[in-house]
Amino acid sequence: MNVILQQPSSVLVVSENVETVATVRTALADASDTTVRHEPDPGDALDTFVDLDEIGCVVLDESVPDVASFRTELAERDDLLPVVYLAPEADRALLSRLSRFESTTYLPRPVAESVLRKVLEESRERYYRKRVTAEESDMLRAFTSELEIPVFVKDEAGRHLRMTDVPGGADQDAIVGKTDREVYSYDPEAAAEFYADDMRVVEQGVSIHQQDEASGPPGNRHWTRVSKVPWPADDGSNKGLIGVAMDVTDLKEMERRAEQLRERLEQFASYISHDLQNPLNLASGHLEMAREDGDEDALDTAAAALDRVDEMLTDLDHLARQPPRAGGGEYVEVPFVARQLWSFVATEDAELVVEMPEPTRIRAPARELRPLLENLLRNAVEHSSTSPPSHAREDAAGRQPSGEPAVADAPADAVEHSSTSPPSHAREDAAGRQPSGEPSVADAPEDAVEHGSADVTVRVGALDDGFYVGDDGPGIPPSERETVLQRGYTTAEDGSGTGLALVAEVAERNGWSIRITESADGGARFEFRDALVVTEPESAHQTGPSIRLTEESAVPGGDVAGSADYDPSSDTWTVRCDTAGETGPRSCYVAHAVTDGSVRIQARLRTVDHVHDRSSAGLWMGDGLGETDAFGSIGRTVGGQTELVYRPEPGGDLARTVLVENEPHEWFRLERTGETLTCSVSVDGTDWVALDQRRVALADPVRPSLAVSSAVPGDPCEATFSTVRTYELE
Known part of the structure; x- marks a missing residue:
């Protein structure tokens, strides 16, 4: 039976002296849970330990030949077993040899029965506790070495004493003897926090359960779910702590991805609601014109708007499903796409000026660049009026409330300028472009920022490593240039704060940076850098x-x-x-x-x-x-x-x-x-x-x-x- 479940109940007397046996029996006569066994021969006494586990103490006297040698043999069988030596005279040389064994007690004879009983009972009790402690220590050793459960033990100063050797875990040789302030020195803030928690457990007796802790640089955080409890000492104080630390980095990554997916679904719904409003209203208005006037051109415009709806749904589906891939894998001709999109956002007094060579291409998926440009163009046009946005375009069909069609819905080539227009700031350095960059996450829909008077000129141009979209409205105050890039930001009562959020997402997906500044005409200017731009795809040199x-x-x-x-x-x-x-x-x-x-x-x-x-x-x-x-x-x-x-x-x-x-x-x-x-x-x-x-x-x-x-x-x-x-x- 395991030593934890069986408390030793016997005292073995090894002696040829019957008086010694009688003295022990008399001393323990009232101890109902203790049995006295007698073996006069030392050799037979040693054999007794093979069959009996209940012996908790051995009594010897001077009748045992070579007491010191016999004591040594006992220690070889069980170094925790206590021995009481009864002798009438103190042999200093023998006592010196016996003193080398920690669990040996010398009592001179004659000895009072009460003293002998107390020594024997206390010796047996200490032996039991030591055996239990040794067994538990062996259990803990097996637990920490064999089971792949990350358990650790620390002392009162927070130093690691022992920890489970688990696959992928820290090197024990590099951890034992160190506090968390030393182990996590690469992240001082986290190290101080972990150490403070250890001291709370040790000094205040506080238990910590299921606490998530992170260490490491942003973007490469290591997450651990930790429980710590005090390790009590016999005097009521705490001599350290015991804890379990589970690696939950993968779980945190799954949670992060799940949250991203949830946000993506919310964004996708808001993008659809926001981006489809304009072409759907445009198609509806022109269908009404066709019904009233029989205008076939109106039907063509409505059909084009519905085609654009289908294209937008495809673009948004791409953004929702495809993982980011910096630089995309295709090149898009920016002037062509800008003019194509202009026909869906232009108003009567709006003008598009393309300030880049016609073949200028940017490396990005067309399904991502189209939503970015369309939202920037619409943002400039729909906020060019000092009237409420609903009056900037009286309806999406381009008609006034009276029902008369407006010139605003003329095709793009009726209102835009090509790259041969005098460039105000399209080619701002010796190479004809500014330094480059990447768009950031921005979010200012049709109502996010007010951009000035009823007429607006929107310019699309190339930078040295990117492109820009600017207008000549009143611009965006510096204090709001970061705010407008946040999803949900709007200054209008009926705004959604979605348009520039989509712009920002496209920029981020392609590894671009974005900077909002003031255009040369005093309006708002969005600069996208860190993009790959080609203004002359074909080499003109021999x-x-x-x-x-x-x-x-x-x-x-x-x-x-x-x-x-x-x-x-x-x-x-x-x-x-x-x-x-x-x-x-x-x-x-x-x-x-x-x-x-x-x-x-x-x-x-x-x-x-x-x-x-x-x-x-x-x-x-x-x-x-x-x-x-x-x-x-x-x-x-x-x-x-x-x-x-x-x-x-x-x-x-x-x-x-x-x-x-x-x-x-x-x-x-x-x-x-x-x-x-x-x-x-x-x-x-x-x-x-x-x-x-x-x-x-x-x-x-x-x-x-x-x-x-x-x-x-x-x-x-x-x-x-x-x-x-x-x-x-x-």
């Missing part, structure tokens, strides 16, 4: 003389080393980069030429050999090899993603875009004309598609290059290139 790559360099120098070797028999370059220590954020090794003017380099990147997904290889072009010099590059990461990296201005910040493609690209081209860099890809090295055009302040001479970047010091990255061609451009 190739001139070819250029050889004759030099190799580290960018920057210092701890960056490498090599570049050309094999003429296979027309293959092998470039290797190794960072030996701390380097700049885009350290690489390049094989390059040095030339002036317009230039193009193209190559097939066959392999990139490295273990770190931030390492990459591709084409690079800069006017210097320093850490802060301007440059642009396009290539492929070890993970197969297309990567574009720029430093547009000397000493400026890096801009990095990573595109997730269905298939990794192998063919890359980098072209410099003036201060514009064009990054292109191809599937066969013949037909090229421009991914991005951006202003980069490069001065002559420039260095068209093959480049390899290693992200891990001491772990080189190697790439092979073939069909490398470099040309001057005419």
Whole structure:
């Protein structure tokens, strides 16, 4: 039977002296729960322990030969078993040897019966408690080592004493002896909170149940559901705490996704209600006109509006179902889409001015760019009136209350200007565009912000790395520019606060940033940056003389080393980069030429050999090899993603875009004309598609290059290139 369930009930007397046996029996005569056993022979006494578990104490006297040796044999069988030694005289040498055993008590004879009884009962009771403690300790050891339940024990100072070794858990050697302030030092706020809870449990005796705790940086939080209870001591104080910590990070992620889904469903419903109102009213009004006047053009307009309803439902369904994918996978011609959408939002006094070249394309799904542009155009038009929004367009059919049709519903080309109109601020830098960005989450529907007089000019233009939509109304006060981006924000009684929320969501899905500022005409201007923009998809330059790559360099120098070797028999370059220590954020090794003017380099990147997904290889072009010099590059990461990296201005910040493609690209081209860099890809090295055009302040001479970047010091990255061609451009 387990020692916890069976309390020892026997005292074994090992002696040839019958007086000793009688003394023990007399002392325990009133103890009904205790049995006295007698074994005169020490050898037989040792055998007794094989069959009996109820012995709780052993009594010896001087009749036992070599008492110290016998005591040692007892300890080898059970080191917790107490021994009482009765002897008439104190043999100092023997007592010294017996004192090495903690549970040995010496009583000189003669001894009072009451004293002997007390010693024997207390010895037996201590033995039972020690055996129970040892058994429980063994149980806890098995519990913490065998069961995959994350249990931990801490002392009065909050230091870890023991914890379960569970798969994926923390390293015990790194945790034991440390408090949570040390274990979670990477997150000081969380560490202080966890430690304070430990001290409340220990010092105040408070129990904590099912408390969710988080540690780590935002976006990468680790969640634990913790219960802690006091670990009481015999004196009534607490000598520590015992707890259970369950990893609920996956559960929290599921809860987050469920909440996102709920919000998505709510947003989808609000978007449908908001966006369909205009084309449905337009179709209804023109159907009424057709019934009254027999106007076939009105029927055509109604049919177009209903087609737009179907298109909008498809777009919104895409937003609701498809996961975000930065940069999308297609390019949309912005001027065409803007004019197409204008026909559904324009009023009599509204004018659209497209301030970008006709072929300008932005990398984004058309189903996402259309809702963004339509809501921005509608926001500008419907808030251009100082009258209530319901009077800005007297009805969606474009008619006054009298029923007379208004000119406002004329097709887009009747009211818009093309890119040949005098640009007021479309091309605001030497490359013809401003720096780039990404739209943020915004939300100002038709009633969110009032935008001025009855007539409005809306301008759509290109930035250096994005685009903008602006108007000439009174604008948005700086204090409201962040607020209008919040879903549900509105300044009108009948507003829903939905339109700009959809704009913001599209921006966020595509990795764009958004900035609301004042336009050159004093109105509101929404700038979207960190987008990929191509204003001239087809290169207008012919190739001139070819250029050889004759030099190799580290960018920057210092701890960056490498090599570049050309094999003429296979027309293959092998470039290797190794960072030996701390380097700049885009350290690489390049094989390059040095030339002036317009230039193009193209190559097939066959392999990139490295273990770190931030390492990459591709084409690079800069006017210097320093850490802060301007440059642009396009290539492929070890993970197969297309990567574009720029430093547009000397000493400026890096801009990095990573595109997730269905298939990794192998063919890359980098072209410099003036201060514009064009990054292109191809599937066969013949037909090229421009991914991005951006202003980069490069001065002559420039260095068209093959480049390899290693992200891990001491772990080189190697790439092979073939069909490398470099040309001057005419």
